[in-house]
Amino acid sequence: MKNKLKIERAILDITQDELAKKIGVSRQTINSIEKNRYVPSTVLALKLSKIFQKPVNDFFELIEGE
Amino acid sequence: MTLKSVLDCERRSLEKMKKYQLPNRFKKIGFAILIISFISLFINKFFVNNLEFTLITKYGMLVGLLIASISKEKIEDELISNLRMQSYTFAFIAGVIITLTNPFFSYIVDFFIKAKESSSNEVGDWQILWLLLSIQVFYFEFLKRLHK
Numbered sequence: 419m420k421n422k423l424k425i426e427r428a429i430l431d432i433t434q435d436e437l438a439k440k441i442g443v444s445r446q447t448i449n450s451i452e453k454n455r456y457v458p459s460t461v462l463a464l465k466l467s468k469i470f471q472k473p474v475n476d477f478f479e480l481i482e483g484e
Numbered sequence: 485m486t487l488k489s490v491l492d493c494e495r496r497s498l499e500k501m502k503k504y505q506l507p508n509r510f511k512k513i514g515f516a517i518l519i520i521s522f523i524s525l526f527i528n529k530f531f532v533n534n535l536e537f538t539l540i541t542k543y544g545m546l547v548g549l550l551i552a553s554i555s556k557e558k559i560e561d562e563l564i565s566n567l568r569m570q571s572y573t574f575a576f577i578a579g580v581i582i583t584l585t586n587p588f589f590s591y592i593v594d595f596f597i598k599a600k601e602s603s604s605n606e607v608g609d610w611q612i613l614w615l616l617l618s619i620q621v622f623y624f625e626f627l628k629r630l631h632k
Contacts, residue, residue, distance in 0.1 A: 442561070444558075444564070447563040449631075455631065456563055458562070459494075461494055461495065
């Protein structure tokens, strides 16, 4: 799964730590998601969607074969 | 069913699973018990040699590892829960494989050093528990470092 978390974060001009605090996770979790090492749960994806004010599909995308 | 109730339901089920965990400060307490028991075990082995005290220190090590194993991180989020689950799975599989292959390696060692008396091939309950807990604790720390 690809994601545009870094881009969305840049649009809002917030750091990984600030985003992590907003959704109640650690900075490592945000970093792992950005580096595609961790696929977040639905709850976390919806929380991100609320912060970015965009549908989940706008920043999470399935790659072919998934 | 509203989105809020779905989220609440999911959160409640996750929280139920977390109830068995101890607060973060217990992690240091667990490691302290482990280190104190380990040092006591060595002191006892070389200076006192009391069998009952050896047993107490061995169980002290297990209690320390268990406390460290079930205590929460500072921020116990879903990534940490996921890594914890991975570490328990790895510890279980590694523990079973090591326990099963232990007699085979003991046999090879005995064969090459031509021991007159065969060393014990049996793995005790303490050794299995120690193996499982120590693999879990150290593999979990390793996974956490990988995700930094």
